[in-house]
Amino acid sequence: MKKEALIILLLTVMSVSLCAQKSPVDDLFNRYDGKEGFTSVYISSKMFSLLSRIDSDDEEFRNLVTRIKGIRILSMDSTAASRGVNFATELMPRLRRNGYEELMTVREEDGEVFFMIREAGERIAELVMITGGGGTSIVSIQGDLDLKTIASLSDTMGIGELEELEKVDR
Numbered sequence: 001m002k003k004e005a006l007i008i009l010l011l012t013v014m015s016v017s018l019c020a021q022k023s024p025v026d027d028l029f030n031r032y033d034g035k036e037g038f039t040s041v042y043i044s045s046k047m048f049s050l051l052s053r054i055d056s057d058d059e060e061f062r063n064l065v066t067r068i069k070g071i072r073i074l075s076m077d078s079t080a081a082s083r084g085v086n087f088a089t090e091l092m093p094r095l096r097r098n099g100y101e102e103l104m105t106v107r108e109e110d111g112e113v114f115f116m117i118r119e120a121g122e123r124i125a126e127l128v129m130i131t132g133g134g135g136t137s138i139v140s141i142q143g144d145l146d147l148k149t150i151a152s153l154s155d156t157m158g159i160g161e162l163e164e165l166e167k168v169d170r
Contacts (some may be wrong), residue, residue: 040073071142114129
């Protein structure tokens with residue numbers, strides 16, 4: 001009887017700890033992925049592995065793609081926004097509580113862009129970019145990153161909002 005109780009307790013603790021390890025970004029993507037009014041994109045590490053095999057003389061490009069584990073993008077259309085969904089309001093407090101730090105905020109007339117990072121030692125393990133205003137979206141880039149790598153990703157993949165990171169010296 002004691003052995004069964006111990007096993008049940010152990011399983012309960014393990015399931016709680018597994019749930020606790022899910023990041024706020026994962027929760028947001030899981031909540032809205034596939035729902036009406038939302039578009040989600042996932043670019044896996046396999047895609048970047050294939051890109052690194054392209055016969056290219058650009059060493060910077062090869063270095064970039066081998067360090068990225070994945071990119072996730074979630075955006076919503078105006079119908080979702082009219083239902084009161086706001087990624088920044090929903091996510092920013094949870095990111096701060098889970099060890100993400102604000103890197104930069106850009107405020108303009110038509111909206112704002114938040115850049116949050118989660119570090120692993122001296123490197124950036126994840127960059128989260130949240131846009132609000134005219135086009136609400138979130139971009140999560142995971143890997144073994146630094147700001148120069150992320151800024152060069154802006155040129156390679158055409159993510160214009162990341163160009164702001166070139167102004168940051170970290």
